[in-house]
Amino acid sequence: MAQSTRATRALEQAGVSFSLHAYDYDPSAESIGQAAAVAIGADPAQVFKTLMLLADGKPACVVAPSSGEVSMKKAAAALRAKSAAMMKPADAERLTGYKIGGISPFGQMRRVPTVIDETALLWDAIFLNGGQRGLQTRLSGDDAAALLGATFADIAA
Structure with missing residues (x-):
């Protein structure tokens, strides 16, 4: 498994402190998120999933705990949109340049508005996909938000 991806290079170029955690x-x-948590020995609420949405028809990204669901109504509100819906997998892959199961919020082909669930602030560090299936990055939620230009909001269902 390659340990260098667009996501890890984006983190390195930004000078963000992170660690890598590979798993099968x-x-x-x-x-997938729950399986990743078990594989790396982390609390599922600390392992965050990256979901690509359409908010009022425009691409957006939400980052939420793998242990829960995302409220599309809350996600839309956080993105200042009237409605939000999951992006089709093929569209998410094309937009991000990553395969489903390996989508990272970092190093995407196109920067889009991003919201991180506020529970990320409860942890010293969270796990986010490292840009390929079976690779997680561990970093602070604040560092993730700063690099992504993201906001924090309650987006849990």
Whole structure:
């Protein structure tokens, strides 16, 4: 597995302190994020998933704990939109340059508005996809938000 991805290079170029955690990716897992948490020995609420949305028809990214669901109504409000819906997987892959199961909020092909669930602030560090299946980065939520130009909001269902 390559340990250098667009995501890790983006973190390095920004001077962000992070660590890498590789694991055996299981595409048949019921919850990829939950499986990742178990594999790396982390609390599922500390492992965050990256979801690509359309907010009023425009691309956006939300980062939320893998242990829960995202409220599209709350996500839309946080993105100052009237409505939000999940982006089609093929569109998410094309927009980000990553494969489903390996989408990182870092190093995407196009920068889009990003919201991170406020529970990220409860942890000294959170885990986010490192830009490929089976690779997690561990960094502070504040550092993630600063690099992404993201806001924090309650987006949990």
